[in-house]
Amino acid sequence: MVLAATAVTFDAVRAAAARIAGRVHRTQIVTSATLDAELGASVFFKAENLQKCGAFKARGAMNAVMALSPESAARGVITHSSGNHGAALAFAARSRGIPCTVVMPKTAPEVKILAVRGYGAEVVLCDAKDRDAVCAREQNARGASMVHPFEDPFVIAGQGTAAMELLTDVTDLDIVVVPVGGGGLCAGTAITVAAMRPVCAVIGAEPFAVDDAARSMQTRTRQPRVENACTWADGLMTGLGAPNFEILLQRGVRVVNVTEEAMLHAARFFVERMKLVVEPSSATVLAALRAIAPELRGKRIGAILSGGNTDFRWLAPMAPGAS
Numbered sequence: 075m076v077l078a079a080t081a082v083t084f085d086a087v088r089a090a091a092a093r094i095a096g097r098v099h100r101t102q103i104v105t106s107a108t109l110d111a112e113l114g115a116s117v118f119f120k121a122e123n124l125q126k127c128g129a130f131k132a133r134g135a136m137n138a139v140m141a142l143s144p145e146s147a148a149r150g151v152i153t154h155s156s157g158n159h160g161a162a163l164a165f166a167a168r169s170r171g172i173p174c175t176v177v178m179p180k181t182a183p184e185v186k187i188l189a190v191r192g193y194g195a196e197v198v199l200c201d202a203k204d205r206d207a208v209c210a211r212e213q214n215a216r217g218a219s220m221v222h223p224f225e226d227p228f229v230i231a232g233q234g235t236a237a238m239e240l241l242t243d244v245t246d247l248d249i250v251v252v253p254v255g256g257g258g259l260c261a262g263t264a265i266t267v268a269a270m271r272p273v274c275a276v277i278g279a280e281p282f283a284v285d286d287a288a289r290s291m292q293t294r295t296r297q298p299r300v301e302n303a304c305t306w307a308d309g310l311m312t313g314l315g316a317p318n319f320e321i322l323l324q325r326g327v328r329v330v331n332v333t334e335e336a337m338l339h340a341a342r343f344f345v346e347r348m349k350l351v352v353e354p355s356s357a358t359v360l361a362a363l364r365a366i367a368p369e370l371r372g373k374r375i376g377a378i379l380s381g382g383n384t385d386f387r388w389l390a391p392m393a394p395g396a397s
Contacts, residue, residue: 082227082321084269087234087262090137094232097140097169098132099125101236103243106348113363114371118247120240123352123382127189129309130236130259130380131162131223137232138221139166147172152218154178154209156308157186158381159223164193175218177209183308185385202311203301224256225315234262240376241270248373253358253380254278254287254329255310257318263378264325278322278329279362281305281337287314288329291322306334306388309355309381332361338388340364344379353384 104119122130139151150173153163160176167174174195178187179202190197200208213220222229236259237250250267254260260278267274280287283305289297299313314322322329332340341357344350359377363370 082230082261082265084234084265086227086231087238087266087269090133090228090231091235091238093140094133094136094235097136100239101125103240104348104350108347109343109360113367115373115375117363117375117377118240118244120236120376120378121350122236123350123356123379125381127158127161127165127193128381128383129158129162130233130378131158132165133235134226134229134232134258134262135159135162135221136166136169138226138228139163139170139172141228142219146219150174150216150218151221152177152209152213152216153221153223154205155190155223156182156311157190158309158383160195160197161186161189161193161383163221164190164195168194173216173218175212175216177205177212179205183385183387186383189383224258224312225317227317230258230262230265230318230321232262233259234266236378237263237266237376238270240378241266241274244374244376245271246374247271247274247376249275249277249370250376250378251277251279251359251362252378253307253310253355254280254314255284255307255355256312257287257314257322259378259380260327261315261318261321264321264327268325276325276327277362278327279358280310280329280331281307281358282331282333283307284311285331287322288331290314290319291327291329294323306338306354307358309353310358330362330365332358332365336361336364341388350379351382351384352379353381354388356380356382
C-alpha cells in the first residue's frame with residue numbers, strides 16, 4: 075500500500091465501513107448486570123469474538139483486500155501473523171478468489187494455524203524472531219501484496235469500523251477500552267472516537283509481560299517489543315507499530331497494564347458469567363477496567379472484545395490444585 079498510515083482519517087474509516095458492509099458481521103453489544111454492579115459503572119462490550127474468523131481482524135483484512143486493484147489482487151497477498159490476522163487475511167483473500175500466504179511463528183497456537191489453513195492460505199512456519207525476514211523473502215519470491223497486520227493504513231481504517239458501530243449503537247460513552255498489541259485496533263479506535271465523540275477517552279489494555287505500548291506512551295518514544303515474552307496473550311506479543319504509536323500519542327491514549335492472573339480471571343468471567351468465549355488477549359479489557367475501578371464509578375464504558383480464538387490451555391493454570 076502506498077498510502078501513509080499516519081494519514082488515516084475518519085473519512086477512511088467511513089470508506090472502509092462501506093467497503094466491508096455485508097462481508098463481515100455487525101457484531102452485537104453485550105452487557106453484564108453483575109459486572110456493572112461490581113464496577114459501579116455501565117459497560118457495553120462490542121462482541122468482536124463473534125466476528126467472522128472469530129476476531130476484529132476480519133474488518134481490516136477485508137478492507138485491505140477489497141481495496142486492491144485487480145492487477146495487484148491477481149498476484150495474491152501475504153502477511154506475517156500469530157494467527158488472527160492471518161486467518162482474517164486468508165478469509166478475505168478467499169472471498170475475492172486470490173492466493174494468500176501467511177508466515178507464522180512455530181509457537182502459534184495450533185488452533186490458529188489450522189484456522190489459517192482452513193481458509194485456504196499457505197502457511198510458512200518460522201522462528202518468531204525471523205518472521206519479518208521470512209515474510210520479505212516469500213513476498214519477493216511470489217510478487218504478492220504485503221498486508222501488514224497493524225501498520226497498513228487500510229487495515230487501521232478497517233479496524234476503526236468496530237468503534238464506529240459501537241459509538242453508533244451507544245452514543246454517550248465516557249470511555250472506550252481496547253486491547254493494544256501492534257496498535258491497529260487502538261489506532262483505528264482513537265481516530266474514530268476523536269471524530270464521533272471527542273469527549274470520550276480511549277484506553278489501551280496491555281499485559282505487564284509485553285508492556286512496550288505503556289512505556290512508549292510514558293516516555294513519548296516508541297519502545298522496542300519485549301523479546302521472549304512469557305504471556306497468555308499471544309495476540310498482543312507484537313511490538314507497537316510506528317504509525318500507530320504516533321496516532322495514539324497525538325490523541326492522548328492511555329495504556330493500562332494488567333497481570334497475567336487478572337487477565338485469566340477476566341477471561342474466565344466471560345465464560346462463566348456471560349457465556350462468551352474470549353481469548354486472553356481480549357480479556358485484557360476487563361482486567362484493565364478492574365485495575366482502575368475507582369475511577370469508573372458512574373461512567374458509561376465501551377469495550378471491544380477483540381477475539382475468541384483459543385485452545386483453552388490457559389484454563390489449566392486455574393484448575394483446582396494446579397501449580
